[in-house]
Structures are given as C-alpha cells and as structure tokens.
Amino acid sequence: MLPLSSLHSGRMMNILLPVCLFFLFLLYFVFGAGWYEPTKLVLRGQASSGSSLIKVRWDSGAGFNDYEQRLFQPNIQPIDGQVNISIGSTGRSLNKEVVCEAVLVDGKEIDLNTIAAEPLRTQSGLRFKDAENISFRIHATSHIAFRFRTDTSSGIAFVSVNDTRTEHDLHMDNVEAKFKQLDYWLLQPDGSFTVETNLPRYLVHVLEIINGNVASPVRLTSAELHGKGKVVDLLHGQPIELSSIRFSNVLDGMYSYFHPLQFVQQILFALFSVWLLTALLRLYSRLGGLRGCVFAEGRWWFWLMLLVSLTVFGIWLAAFWPGVMSVDSMKIWRAASLPDMYINDHPLLNVILYKYLRHLWNNVALVPITQVFLTSLLIAWFGFWLYRQGVSKSILLLWLLFILCSIPVGLYNIVLWKDIPFALLVVFWACSLVKLWHEKQQNQLSWTVEPSCALILLGLSLGLIRHNGLIYFVVLPVLLLVLGLVPLKKALTGLAVLVLTAGISFALLQSRIVDSGFFTRSIQGYSGMLKLENVAKDVKRTIHDSATVLDINTPEYQSSKFHYYFQDRYAWWFLLHSGWWDVYPYHKEVVPFPRLRQKVMQLYEQSYQKPWIWLTWNPVWLLALLPLLTLLFRWFPATAVLGTMLMAGTLPLVYLHILNWRYYYFLYFGLLFLPAFISLDFACRSSKQCASPS
Structure with a gap:
C-alpha cells in the first residue's frame, strides 16, 4: 500500500x-486581450479663410495612406448666426426614395419634429419621394451633419448648405453599409473653428496633423484626446502655427484590460481551458503515456x-495565409x-467562439x-474508429484520399x-451517435x-452556432431515443x-446584443411565406430543388463562389462606409507563397469544370444515394443516421x-463521409456484430 503522505500529496496535486x-489562463486572458477605448480627437484653432484644409492621419505600421486619414475644411460661414x-x-434615379435618418448639430441629434411634419416625417426619419425636399434654418457653432440611409431602394439625395449644393448617390x-453621413464644418466670423474625429481602436504608432493648404495659414490653439473619461492636451497649452x-x-493611455462582462467571460474561458487541458492530460495518462498514445492498439x-x-x-x-475574410467574417471578428x-444576426455563439479564440491569440x-x-481531427x-471496427485499410485510404482531394473542404477551412x-x-454528431449505438450493441x-457534459455542450453548440441549427434540438433527442x-x-x-441554458444565456446578454430582434424578424418573414394552399406545390418544388442544391454553377449560386475574389478585407471604402475601420488597420496584402497560390487557384478554377465538378462541388451521385440508403435503414443503419442528420x-x-x-x-461535407458509413454497414453485416435499430 502507498503511504498516507503519498496519497495526501497526490490529492493535493490534483487540486493545486x-x-x-x-x-x-485567467491572467493570460485578462492581460493578453486588452483593447483601446473609444477616443475622439478634437482640434480647435483659427483659419485665415474658408479655403483652409486640415489633414489628420495616422501610421499603424504600414505607413501613411488614404484609408487612415481624415480631411477637414471648415468653410461654412453662418449668416446672422444661422445656416440655411x-x-x-433629386428624383432622377430609378429608386427615388431618400431617407434622412438624423440631422446632427454640434454632435447632437435634433428633434426632426422641429423641422418637418407628417407625412414627410416618419418613424424612420425624413422620407423624401420623387423630387420632394425641405428647407430650414438652424443655429450651429462648429458642425452640421446629415445621416442618410443607404440600401438597394435608396436614390440620389441633394444637400444645400448656404446655397452650396452637392448630390450623393x-x-x-451591401446591407452592412447602412448609412452615409455628410459632415460640414463651420468657420465663425472671427476665424475660429472646431473639428473632431474618432480615432481607431488599434495601435497607432504616429499621429500627424497637417495644414493641407499652405496658402491658407492655420493657427492650432488646442489638440485634445477625449476618451476613457479623461482629456489629454497634446499641445500642453501651447498654440502653434x-x-x-x-x-x-x-x-x-486609452488602453484597457477590465470590463465586467468580459471578465465573467474570461473566467468561463479559463475554466473551459483548464477542463480541456486536464482532460487531455488524463487521457494521455490513461492510454499509457507517449508509447501507448502512439503505438498501442494500432494508434x-x-x-x-x-x-x-x-x-x-x-x-x-x-x-492564402492568414485566411480569407468576407463581410460576414469581418463583422463577427469586429x-x-x-x-x-454582441450581435445575433450572426448567431451569438459564433461571436463567443471567436472571442475565445481571440483570447488565445489575437490574430x-x-x-x-x-x-x-x-x-x-x-x-x-472517425477513420481510426472505423479501422477498429474492421473496415478495410484500403477502403479507408481511398476514403481519406477522396476527402483530402476535395477543393471545397480545402477552401472552406481557411474562410x-x-x-x-x-x-x-453535424458530421461529428452523426459519427458519435453511430459510435454510441455500436457501443450499446x-x-x-x-x-x-x-463525456455526458461534453456532449451536452456540443449539442448546445450544434443548435446555436447557426440559426437553422435549432432544429437539432429536436432531432438529437429523437435519434437518441430511436437508437435506444x-x-x-x-x-x-x-x-x-439545452433549451434552458440557451434561453438563460440569451436573456442575460439581451441588453448587450446589437440587432437582437433579427432572429424574430427572420422567423416572421419566413412564416409569412408558408401558406396552407401552397403546401403541395412547395413540397414538389422542394423535391426538385433538393436534387440541384449543390449545383454551384446555377445562376443563384454565383455569389457563393470563393470569396477570395471579393477581397473584402482590403475593401477600404467599404470599411469606412460601414464604420468598421475602427478595428481594422491598413495593411497591404502579402502573399507568402505566390507560386503556391497560383497553383491552388488553377485547381480551383478547374474544379468547376466537368467532369471534375461531380467529384468536387456537386457530388450528385452521393446526394442521390443519401435518401435511398436512409430509407433502407434496416440494412444500412449507420448510413441512415448520417442521412437523418443531413436531411434534417x-x-x-x-x-x-x-x-x-x-x-x-x-450537407456537402457530410456526403464526403457517406462512403465511410456505407463501408461500416457492410463491415458490420459481414461480421454480424450489428443489428438495425428497432
């Protein structure tokens, strides 16, 4: 027997x-995942004329550029203290509607009721149709701004300030570029002005303020940073020409490490990381150390x-290092x-997943x-488990080769x-259900x-990582029951x-979620499409569309092709328009292996051509087998589980x-596993170890 002291020290080690x-982990997460607080640069000074131009730019590591700069021209001169x-x-575009969502004066929104009445004034703002317009006068000191809605139904707006007219399409x-703000900076009769701009929330090495028109002298009396509850005077009270x-x-000085809600997350992230790491250590020990993990039982x-x-x-x-980002990707990473x-138009759990990964490495x-x-993994x-169930090595090698040669899997892994x-x-759960059922047999x-807690978390993840994953909150319990x-x-x-955990988490974060009503509106929109009298027609259409759902060469799928071509991460104009510039610094695309990318893109282009498309993007031969073998569940029980998960x-x-x-x-990724599931069913039938679920 082990001495009592050894047992005691072992227990202490298991706790410590x-x-x-x-x-x-907690210290690493707290001090490794800081952020810059919202910061505003406020400049005050005097200009000799309305032709003055002030340029503010910053260098985040890639040098000065047009993306990381702001231009100010204080040239609107009030008339008797007011601006017309x-x-x-304009009414000159195919879409003639223009919506002005807000009018801002000196940084504050004014009540639109004071400048317009119904029907021009609506709940969404000032709505102009055809060639409608409105004129008014306002008192302003430094700044006037107009915020217009931008979408597919918007037309061309005009703005006239003191009889100087401009037009804007x-x-x-892109639905993420929701508005366009037009800013006008005032120049008072004594030449004084105030301009301001938000600064980015990432590392800035150098901030530069320039007189962009040397023919018009500017005296800068104040340059202040406003943020984190404080004001920093960059000029230290010394005006300059x-x-x-x-x-x-x-x-x-605007960098922070602590936020109450994030700190709670960091505690949960640390607990999860410890659980994951200690579980791996226990598995390593249980398998017999390095030798057992690598060589024992054919591992x-x-x-x-x-x-x-x-x-x-x-x-x-x-x-494609460091990966490919679409507009959706950039929204979630931001x-x-x-x-x-927190956002919910892209599921909340996906945001939390990215937050966890960012805490591990901010890249x-x-x-x-x-x-x-x-x-x-x-x-x-799953391949190793199939090997232990008696599936032929040659079949497994062919299946592995089939998956590794998949162009879509190679591409989608990096997006x-x-x-x-x-x-x-989805595929993990299909594999796990079959594995659990075999263990039962x-x-x-x-x-x-x-393991039960792990499966509950993974079931919760399946239901919440995509909005359409909610259906698996029903499918998984049913399959667990049917398989006994x-x-x-x-x-x-x-x-x-599962449902209670999801509901509580969503309720706790509800006040922090941007566009929290997105899911409800989506449900209402889709439910409005469902009409009882159209059921027969819709079912027929569904059967027809199911056969072509992976045909990426159809016109409906042209926008689904590889987002590498969209270069969304380098769409600087879009980042400015959407307001996401605050977390995305400028950098030039660097291709570490240009010849490799060229070869890969050649493979990608070829993959759309026949006959390769039947092996890559549109394996219709596997798609046809899926429902057939699912119906033949008595002979192909494992395949039927995969088919149920995919078709659900x-x-x-x-x-x-x-x-x-x-x-x-x-669905595509699951179809790549179909040959493996079929092989498992044949292996079980030949060994007579398995019976179909009753």
Missing part, C-alpha cells in the same frame, strides 16, 4: 494543478491520418475584438488554423465562416459525467437543459427557398 492552471439648409431627393447593395506636427503612441493509424490531413489542409492555408459588442489566422485542425478520429464549425458539428455503453441510447426521461431532461438540416432550408451554396456546406 487545476487551480494554478486556472489563474495562469435644403435637403431632399445612396444606392448600396500649423504646418505639420507629429505625436507618437498617443493612444497608449499509429490515427496519427498517420491526422498528420496527412493537417499537411494537405495546411497547404491551402499557407497559400464583435469579437470589442469587449461590449484572425487562429480561426482557419482551428478549422484545419478540427477537420483533420474529425477525419482521423472565417460559421458554416465550417456547423458542418463539423457490444454492451460497452456507459454514460459518465465528463437513452431512456425517454433522460432525453427530455437533456433537451430541457437541408430540407427546411430548401423548403423555404434559401439558396446559398455555403449554407449547404454541412
């Missing part, structure tokens, strides 16, 4: 190690598949970068790295989209606390825990006529 790890304004629609296809002046590291097969998969998918990432921002590359690793884990973790979760199934894995009471309890997510989208190839990536 997680506690120490927790505080290490006219705004409206408000048509915008402005030519050019630079300041270094001006935002250092070298797992490591071989993992390393080969990581290598192949890593080549794709190297070609929310992850700010401590108090967008970690998202594709994680996706590459998890995809490779899923393939290796920051929620569709990738959703696809991984072999009398090896046991529900212990830690859990009794009815436990299945209902698990469902209640696919059919509602097709029925609602939501057509976007990447929304069906989970």
Whole structure:
C-alpha cells in the first residue's frame, strides 16, 4: 500500500494543478486581450479663410495612406448666426426614395419634429419621394451633419448648405453599409473653428496633423484626446502655427484590460481551458503515456491520418495565409475584438467562439488554423474508429484520399465562416451517435459525467452556432431515443437543459446584443411565406430543388463562389462606409507563397469544370444515394443516421427557398463521409456484430 503522505500529496496535486492552471489562463486572458477605448480627437484653432484644409492621419505600421486619414475644411460661414439648409431627393434615379435618418448639430441629434411634419416625417426619419425636399434654418457653432440611409431602394439625395449644393448617390447593395453621413464644418466670423474625429481602436504608432493648404495659414490653439473619461492636451497649452506636427503612441493611455462582462467571460474561458487541458492530460495518462498514445492498439493509424490531413489542409492555408475574410467574417471578428459588442444576426455563439479564440491569440489566422485542425481531427478520429471496427485499410485510404482531394473542404477551412464549425458539428454528431449505438450493441455503453457534459455542450453548440441549427434540438433527442441510447426521461431532461441554458444565456446578454430582434424578424418573414394552399406545390418544388442544391454553377449560386475574389478585407471604402475601420488597420496584402497560390487557384478554377465538378462541388451521385440508403435503414443503419442528420438540416432550408451554396456546406461535407458509413454497414453485416435499430 502507498503511504498516507503519498496519497495526501497526490490529492493535493490534483487540486493545486487545476487551480494554478486556472489563474495562469485567467491572467493570460485578462492581460493578453486588452483593447483601446473609444477616443475622439478634437482640434480647435483659427483659419485665415474658408479655403483652409486640415489633414489628420495616422501610421499603424504600414505607413501613411488614404484609408487612415481624415480631411477637414471648415468653410461654412453662418449668416446672422444661422445656416440655411435644403435637403431632399433629386428624383432622377430609378429608386427615388431618400431617407434622412438624423440631422446632427454640434454632435447632437435634433428633434426632426422641429423641422418637418407628417407625412414627410416618419418613424424612420425624413422620407423624401420623387423630387420632394425641405428647407430650414438652424443655429450651429462648429458642425452640421446629415445621416442618410443607404440600401438597394435608396436614390440620389441633394444637400444645400448656404446655397452650396452637392448630390450623393445612396444606392448600396451591401446591407452592412447602412448609412452615409455628410459632415460640414463651420468657420465663425472671427476665424475660429472646431473639428473632431474618432480615432481607431488599434495601435497607432504616429499621429500627424497637417495644414493641407499652405496658402491658407492655420493657427492650432488646442489638440485634445477625449476618451476613457479623461482629456489629454497634446499641445500642453501651447498654440502653434500649423504646418505639420507629429505625436507618437498617443493612444497608449486609452488602453484597457477590465470590463465586467468580459471578465465573467474570461473566467468561463479559463475554466473551459483548464477542463480541456486536464482532460487531455488524463487521457494521455490513461492510454499509457507517449508509447501507448502512439503505438498501442494500432494508434499509429490515427496519427498517420491526422498528420496527412493537417499537411494537405495546411497547404491551402499557407497559400492564402492568414485566411480569407468576407463581410460576414469581418463583422463577427469586429464583435469579437470589442469587449461590449454582441450581435445575433450572426448567431451569438459564433461571436463567443471567436472571442475565445481571440483570447488565445489575437490574430484572425487562429480561426482557419482551428478549422484545419478540427477537420483533420474529425477525419482521423472517425477513420481510426472505423479501422477498429474492421473496415478495410484500403477502403479507408481511398476514403481519406477522396476527402483530402476535395477543393471545397480545402477552401472552406481557411474562410472565417460559421458554416465550417456547423458542418463539423453535424458530421461529428452523426459519427458519435453511430459510435454510441455500436457501443450499446457490444454492451460497452456507459454514460459518465465528463463525456455526458461534453456532449451536452456540443449539442448546445450544434443548435446555436447557426440559426437553422435549432432544429437539432429536436432531432438529437429523437435519434437518441430511436437508437435506444437513452431512456425517454433522460432525453427530455437533456433537451430541457439545452433549451434552458440557451434561453438563460440569451436573456442575460439581451441588453448587450446589437440587432437582437433579427432572429424574430427572420422567423416572421419566413412564416409569412408558408401558406396552407401552397403546401403541395412547395413540397414538389422542394423535391426538385433538393436534387440541384449543390449545383454551384446555377445562376443563384454565383455569389457563393470563393470569396477570395471579393477581397473584402482590403475593401477600404467599404470599411469606412460601414464604420468598421475602427478595428481594422491598413495593411497591404502579402502573399507568402505566390507560386503556391497560383497553383491552388488553377485547381480551383478547374474544379468547376466537368467532369471534375461531380467529384468536387456537386457530388450528385452521393446526394442521390443519401435518401435511398436512409430509407433502407434496416440494412444500412449507420448510413441512415448520417442521412437523418443531413436531411434534417437541408430540407427546411430548401423548403423555404434559401439558396446559398455555403449554407449547404454541412450537407456537402457530410456526403464526403457517406462512403465511410456505407463501408461500416457492410463491415458490420459481414461480421454480424450489428443489428438495425428497432
């Protein structure tokens, strides 16, 4: 027997190690995930004429550029202390509607009731149709601004300030560029002016203020930073004749580490990290250390598949390092970068996932790295389990080659989209349900606390990582019951825990969520499309569309093609228009391996051509097998589980006529596993170890 002191020290180590790890993770998360507070630069001075031009620019590491600069021309001179304004629609575009959402005077919105009456004034602002307009006078000291809505139904607006008229096209296809603000800066009779601008929320090495028109002298009397509840005087009370002046590291004092809501998250992130790390350490010990993990029971097969998969998918990432970002990607990463921002038009859980990854490493590359690793891990884990179930090595190698040669998987792994973790979760659950069912058939199934908690979290993730994943809150308990894995009471309890946890989390964050009504509006919009008299026609259309749902060459899917072409991360004008410039510094695209990218793009272009498209983007031969083998569940029980998981997510989208190839990536990714599931069913039938679920 072990001495009592040894047992006591062992227990102490089991307690101290997680506690120490927790505080290490927490300290790393708190001090490694700081942020810059919102900061405003306020300049005051005197100009000799209305032709003065003041330029503010900053260098974040890539040198000065047009994106990271702001221009100010204080040239609006009040008449008797007031400014004459006219705004409206020119009526000269196909879409003639113009909506002015707000009029700002000296930084504050004015009550639109004071300048217009119904029907021109609406709940959304001043709405102009055809060639409608309005004129009014306002008193202002330094600044006047007009905020116009920009969308696909907006026309051309005109603004006249003291009889100087400008026109502005408000048509915008991108829904994230929601408004356009027109700023006018005033010059008082004595030549005094005040201009201000928000500064970015990232590291700024040098801030420079320049007189952009040397023919018009400017005296700068004050340059202040307003942020974090304080005012910093950059000139230290010493006015200057402005030519050019630079300041270094001006935002250092605006850096913060603590936010109450983020700190709660960091505690949860630290607890999760400790649990994950200690679980891996326990697994390592249980398998017999390094030798047991690598060589025992043929585990070298797992490591071989993992390393080969990581290598192949890593080549794709190297070609497009540090990954590819679309508009959706940038919106979610921006929310992850700010401590108090949560959105729900992209599911909240996806934002929390990105926040966790950002705490590990504040680099967008970690998202594709994680996706590459998890995809490779899923393939290796399930492939190794198939190997242990008696599936032929040659079949497994062919299946592995089939997946590794998939152009869409290689590409999607490197794009920051929620569709990738959703696809991984759908297929993981199909694999796990089959594995659990086999364990039940072999009398090896046991529900212990830690794996059960892990599966509950993964079930919650599947339901919340995409809005259409909510259907799996019903599908998973039903499959658990049908496969006989859990009794009815436990299945209902698990469902209640999932729904209750999701509801409580959503309710606690409701006040912080931007556009929290998005999901409700979406449900209302889609439910309005469902009419009882159209059911037969809709079902027929759904069956037809299901057969072509992966045909990426159809006209509806042209916008679904590889977002590398869109270059959204380098769309500087869009970032300025959307207001997302605050977290995205300027940098030039650097291609580490240009020849590799060229070769990869050649493969990509070829993948759309026949016959390769039947093996890449549109494996219609596998799609046709899926419902057939699902119906033959008595002979193909494992395949039927995969088919149920995939069709449960696919059919509602097709029925609602939501057509976007990447929304069906989970279906495509699952189809790549179909040959493996079929092989498992054949292996079970030949060994007579498995029976179909009754």
